[in-house]
Amino acid sequence: MDIDVKTLRTFCEVIRTGSFTSAAHRLGYSQSSVTAQMRALERQVGAPVFHRLPNGVRLTPAGSTLRGYAGQLLTLVGEMEEALRGPSATAPRLRVGLVPALAYGEQLARIAQFGRRLLPGVQLALRVMGTAEIHAALRAGGLDGAILLTGREHRPAPAAPVPVLSGAPGRAADRARTAVLAERASAVRERPEAPTEIPVQDLEFTPSTSAGARPPLACHQVVVADPDCPSQRWLPEFLRLRGGEPPESLELGSMDGVHATVTAGLGCAMLPTGLAAQPYGAGLAPIPGVPRMQWTVSLLASRTKEFREGHRQGLADAIRLALTCPA
Structure with a gap:
């Protein structure tokens, strides 16, 4: 052969x-x-x-x-x-953006750890940035790649039936999903110079509130880490469609900050299921009637001489290991 x-x-x-x-x-x-x-x-x-x-x-x-x-x-x-x-005189340096929704707990350190192991001889520079900032930096050449959540594959995650508070959450979920997808489709148009997108791993998010909070008061304020991330846009849209009015929004820029705020009973949020579960999720509870969701973690790789084929695959493998291997 x-x-x-x-x-x-x-x-x-x-x-x-x-x-x-x-x-x-x-x-x-x-x-x-x-x-x-x-x-x-x-x-x-x-x-x-x-x-x-x-x-x-x-x-x-x-x-x-x-x-x-x-x-x-x-x-x-x-x-x-x-x-x-x-x-070479210096090791290749890959500048990679990472959205806040993936930089919670020890995830940032774990991605760096596996990246160093799977990309020997490469200096990996991870920067936590908002989704809009990442796309702007990629267009301007300020980043070689990015790790972010894509909206085109998001869907309800498998879950046992949960009690319905009011309205028709199934329809609201469909309408919220359609609205976010329509926004993505109208805002993003693929160009010949667009970065290569490599889907890496599905990540589940749980709609969470404080265990002591009493809905619907728990849903009065939605806490978000990145308003342009599909995982963070979805819950406010869902609650608006279900209740008829948009909830208040509090932007913190950090998923750990969102987690602490929700635990303190100051709002609700879509949290990565790993952050909403024990031991990190002590004091948290899922919001009844609101489905869990999945989005795809993707690697965007610009067409630069530093970001070679082997680097793309090595970094994709590092992300997958960081998200799936037990801490």
Whole structure:
């Protein structure tokens, strides 16, 4: 079997984007070129690697097997290229923004720890910034990448039925979700120079209030860490649609600050479930009638010479480990 690096990179890009068309756009190829590369790859493998679907592609069992080895091979190729260039005077420095919704508890330190382990020889500079600030910094070239929550995949998280206080929370949840998605769709338009988006991990959020608070008073004020983050915009919109009036909003800029404020009984918030559960969640309770939600943690990687393929995958793996490994 003689599969070249170019074909493996195209294969991995198709996996990330979910379609031949999107992969061709990201790589600067024609769609016919990507299709021809994947057909040649399947001839080499001896089996289809993708199921062709009306709205994209899905990996076959052979494709899933190939994905693991392709990632390892591309990482080794990146290391070989770096070694052949010889030692540099200074280590590459990756400036990466991180939204407050992901910088709670020990998460920031854990991302830095795993990033150092999986990105040897790279200086990782993490900066906690609001979502709007991150997008502005990416456009201006002030960041090489960003770790943030994307709204396109958010959905109700599986949960046992909860008592309904009033109104129709299911409909309110749908309307709130639709409003946030519509806002995202109208505000964001993909450009050729747009950063590469790598979905990393789903993260669940729990609508939380103080265990001693009594709804609906507990929902009178919503505490947010980042008003432009989809996880923080959703609850005020849900409560507005359910109650007819927008709740008051208190912006703190820190998820730990939001957690402390809600614990003190001064409002409600959408908290990462890991922060709303024991031991951090002592004194907190879910808001009855309001569903838990999930958003996708994604890595945005700018097209800079410092942010190479191996760096993107290493940082994505570091984020996944920080979010899933027990503390």
